[in-house]
Amino acid sequence: MSGLYAREGQSVSKMAHLRFFPQAVVGGRGAYLTGDDGRQLLDFSASWGSASLGHSHPAIRAAVDRALSDQAGASYLSSANEPCVLLAEKLLSLVPERARGRVWFGHSGSDANETVARMVTAATGRPRILAFNGAYHGGTVGSMAVSGHPAQQGARAAGLTLVPYPNSYTAGSAEAARDATLSHLECLFAAEVPPDEVAAFFIEPVQSDGGMLVPPDGFFQAVEALCRKHGILLVCDEVKVGIGRSGRFHAYEHSGIEPDIVVFGKGLGGGLPISAVVGPESLMNHAAAFSLQTVHGNPVCAAAALAVLETIEGDRLAENAARTGSVLRTALDRLASRHALIGDIRGHGLALGVELVSDAASRAAAAREAALTVYRAFELGLVLYYVGVRSNVLEFTPPLTLTAEEAEKGVAILDRALTDVRDGKIGEDVLSGFAGW
Numbered sequence: 001m002s003g004l005y006a007r008e009g010q011s012v013s014k015m016a017h018l019r020f021f022p023q024a025v026v027g028g029r030g031a032y033l034t035g036d037d038g039r040q041l042l043d044f045s046a047s048w049g050s051a052s053l054g055h056s057h058p059a060i061r062a063a064v065d066r067a068l069s070d071q072a073g074a075s076y077l078s079s080a081n082e083p084c085v086l087l088a089e090k091l092l093s094l095v096p097e098r099a100r101g102r103v104w105f106g107h108s109g110s111d112a113n114e115t116v117a118r119m120v121t122a123a124t125g126r127p128r129i130l131a132f133n134g135a136y137h138g139g140t141v142g143s144m145a146v147s148g149h150p151a152q153q154g155a156r157a158a159g160l161t162l163v164p165y166p167n168s169y170t171a172g173s174a175e176a177a178r179d180a181t182l183s184h185l186e187c188l189f190a191a192e193v194p195p196d197e198v199a200a201f202f203i204e205p206v207q208s209d210g211g212m213l214v215p216p217d218g219f220f221q222a223v224e225a226l227c228r229k230h231g232i233l234l235v236c237d238e239v240k241v242g243i244g245r246s247g248r249f250h251a252y253e254h255s256g257i258e259p260d261i262v263v264f265g266k267g268l269g270g271g272l273p274i275s276a277v278v279g280p281e282s283l284m285n286h287a288a289a290f291s292l293q294t295v296h297g298n299p300v301c302a303a304a305a306l307a308v309l310e311t312i313e314g315d316r317l318a319e320n321a322a323r324t325g326s327v328l329r330t331a332l333d334r335l336a337s338r339h340a341l342i343g344d345i346r347g348h349g350l351a352l353g354v355e356l357v358s359d360a361a362s363r364a365a366a367a368r369e370a371a372l373t374v375y376r377a378f379e380l381g382l383v384l385y386y387v388g389v390r391s392n393v394l395e396f397t398p399p400l401t402l403t404a405e406e407a408e409k410g411v412a413i414l415d416r417a418l419t420d421v422r423d424g425k426i427g428e429d430v431l432s433g434f435a436g437w
């Protein structure tokens with residue numbers, strides 16, 4: 001264990017730790033992090049998808065420097081500031097007509113989803129919310145309350161009803177997965193949950209922390225139709241897989257739907273803390289001083305976010321995510337032919353998941369092997385983590401700037417890690433102190 005990691009253990013609380021191995025960094029550029037031991041680490045996580053432009057991107061540095069050199073205050077609570085207005089205007093230009101009303105700014109996906117959960121019930125008078133099993137909408141009380149991930153340590157809202165996210169892999173086919181959840185919803189509305197009491201349905205266009213689950217074709221169009229029929233607001237949580245990562249600007253575009261409310265976070269700030277909720281004016285202006293924190297609408301973070309959006313558009317990074325994601329996917333498919341542990345590979349663009357199973361027929365989760373694989377990959381110079389309600393899905397959310405060569409290099413490292421785990425070269429003792437999730 002490195003000196004910095006040991007020093008952290010003597011000074012920093014573990015309450016935010018979600019640790020898989022003793023990673024300690026002192027810098028980073030592009031798709032690489034610099035370990036405190038001087039190693040260059042290829043970063044296939046980008047800090048859970050937030051470093052969307054990689055590390056130390058010049059466009060973000062220039063925007064932050066400009067904003068800090070003549071700082072327009074530190075908050076939008078009691079003053080308008082130009083970076084926030086420019087960013088809001090930009091975001092409004094990027095969402096469907098039905099969502100094109102007003103923009104709320106926060107720090108994180110959590111405070112954004114918490115705000116939406118409070119807003120939709122307060123504004124509509126409807127007490128219920130729908131969400132999916134396995135959904136991760138945040139780590140604050142109000143966002144955990146509308147989540148469904150089993151790893152979370154927080155209470156669910158009294159008005160929350162969770163429904164199964166269609167899992168084509170475990171259901172055996174996309175059609176079976178789609179039909180099962182849609183009939184579940186119909187039965188629910190008929191017997192347990194009066195649809196006219198439901199304010200909103202929180203969806204992830206790809207369910208990432210739940211296991212990088214890609215919805216079956218037609219599924220969310222059917223959900224959208226149900227929502228329109230019953231006046232239920234469709235809230236699309238684009239926090240992890242949005243903003244170009246999926247190969248389209250919005251991940252919901254793959255499902256051919258138009259949400260009422262779009263939630264942005266993580267990659268929006270390129271690694272700086274900023275989130276946004278974009279929705280109809282009637283909802284977004286239903287009350288003033290409704291959801292606020294002191295440095296919400298920070299002009300420096302807003303300037304960084306605008307630079308991120310402009311760079312994603314100008315450098316065509318959604319297209320790069322599609323192109324490099326295809327290279328990564330092809331390399332992973334080749335890996336699957338050599339490693340029986342790989343049960344499924346899925347995702348869009350540079351939002352990919354590799355599910356590890358101990359038995360192809362039963363699809364039994366190989367959680368132990370997933371933990372050992374990410375640990376060994378770290379030792380070999382690759383950073384990636386795992387997700388999934390069974391803790392067995394390797395998650396690939398690298399910077400959108402990733403090159404084909406970097407994609408191939410990372411998969412070659414993963415190949416070695418999987419081989420070492422298969423050959424029993426990694427003792428389980430390495431995992432003590434790294435509980436993951």
Ligand SMILES: Cc1ncc(COP(=O)(O)O)c(/C=N/[C@@H]2CCCCNC2=O)c1O
Nearest residue numbers: 048108109110136137138139237239240265
């Ligand atoms: C779809 C989606 N919506 C909201 C959130 C919450 O965002 P924040 O962690 O920025 O509050 C997340 C956060 N996801 C977690 C963050 C904690 C560590 C585990 N991996 C994630 O990506 C998310 O994936």
